[in-house]
Amino acid sequence: MNIRKSMATAALIGLAAFGAAACSDDSTSNSSTATSSVATETSAEASTSSSSDAGGDTASALEATEAQTTLRTVLSPDTDPAESAKLVDSTDPGIGMQLSGLARGFTAAGYTPDKFTVTTVTADGADSATANVEVASPHTPAPVAMPVTFVNAGGQWKLSSTSIADLASMGGSHGG
Secondary structure: OHHHHHHHHHHHHHHHHHHHHHOOOOOOOOOOOOOOOOOOEOOOOOOOOOOOOOOOOOOOOOOHHHHHHHHHHHOOOOOOHHHHHHOEEOOOOOHHHHHHHHHHHHHHOOOOHHHEEEEEEEEOOOOEEEEEEEEOOOOOOOOEEEEEEEEEEOOEEEEEHHHHHHHHHHHHOOOO
């Protein structure tokens, strides 16, 4: 029991450090910018198996299943950091390792990838979308809903770096 608490505390400290690095200009706000147009989401590497051979100029709409796969892939501690980095719209060369730490911290705190469920996706223009994600918290009886933004970058839907910072700050709010 003591080891579990120690691991959870260490994970949350790591999440807080990641949140500070990812969102260094705002350490106290509730981050109402989660739907910023900076968001980008990528379809997980094998998510292009749908019957969209039409190859037009228009980006395909982000589907809830694609958003779900991408989000859970990024939040899985089993995902290679280089693969996670490809699923987030970020220019930070260390983002893969940061995501790996975030995923390990979430898992240690009870927030395994299966606790994150995309319920709906709303288009915010041609290259941006907001997914409503319900997080089944091990600390509350009802899921908590949060927006997660995605952008289409070069034909691939990616999680926005803003949403990653929001997720990291969510982890830091359970420091206990």
